[in-house]
Amino acid sequence: MSGHQEHGAVVAVWTEHSAIGHHYEELLADGKVLAWTEPPFGETGHPGEDDPDYNPVCHCPGPTPRAFCMECAGCADCDQCRCPRPTLL
Ligand SMILES: [Zn+2]
Numbered sequence: 001m002s003g004h005q006e007h008g009a010v011v012a013v014w015t016e017h018s019a020i021g022h023h024y025e026e027l028l029a030d031g032k033v034l035a036w037t038e039p040p041f042g043e044t045g046h047p048g049e050d051d052p053d054y055n056p057v058c059h060c061p062g063p064t065p066r067a068f069c070m071e072c073a074g075c076a077d078c079d080q081c082r083c084p085r086p087t088l089l
Pocket residue numbers: 058059060065066067075076077078
């Protein structure tokens with residue numbers, strides 16, 4: 001994701017909101033157009049399996065569960081694991 005950099009006065013702004021994020025375009029006074037996309041709140045910029053933070057097991061941030069239970073293959077940190085004594089990885 002390219003950052004938003006200031007290069008002069010903004011004369012017009014377009015925004016487009018979709019499932020993958022909020023796309024912005026700015027027309028600057030010098031004729032340049034800046035375009036960037038910000039992920040929707042609480043999401044990453046790369047939903048799905050291409051997401052570097054994609055976690056196939058649970059809802060923990062990052063690619064791995066924070067408390068993966070060997071007994072039930074669930075994540076105790078996300079309340080997937082109901083084991084009385086989780087055997088954490
Ligand atoms: Zn989890």
